Amino acid sequence: MKKKTPLRMCVACQAMRPKAEMLRLVAEEKGLVYDRTGKHNGRGAYVCRDEECLAAAVKKKRFLKTLGQDISGELLRELEELVRL
Numbered sequence: 001m002k003k004k005t006p007l008r009m010c011v012a013c014q015a016m017r018p019k020a021e022m023l024r025l026v027a028e029e030k031g032l033v034y035d036r037t038g039k040h041n042g043r044g045a046y047v048c049r050d051e052e053c054l055a056a057a058v059k060k061k062r063f064l065k066t067l068g069q070d071i072s073g074e075l076l077r078e079l080e081e082l083v084r085l
Contacts, residue, residue, distance in 0.1 A: 008046040011066055012057035015048065022046040023054075023079060027067040032075055034082075043067055051083050 006019040024035040026042045035044060045066040047057050054076075057063060064070040071079075 010048045010053055010057075011045050011062040012047055012053040012060070013050075017048060019046070021049060023049055023082065025063060025067065025071070025075075027069050032063060032067065032069050032071055034075060034078060047079075049083055051080070054079055054083055 007016045008019045008022050008024075009016050010022065019038060024038055024040075024044045024046050025032045026035045026040045026044045028042060033040065045063055047053050047062075058071060058076060061070065
């Protein structure tokens, strides 16, 4: 019997996708952090690995609404580079 693939919802487009295909941001005291492993402790939000979804999430302030913190410019640049790859 096949094991179920965990699905997560994108904060921008609301699409359900496999967890491994998404970028996860976690809220910490010092601000938002990109979770490379998907196992970082804390409340997280997922966004598709797509430039349009990332831009929409930032424009609509989805991270601020979901996690209570806005994304920093440095983290945004890092995520934009990951999406372009």
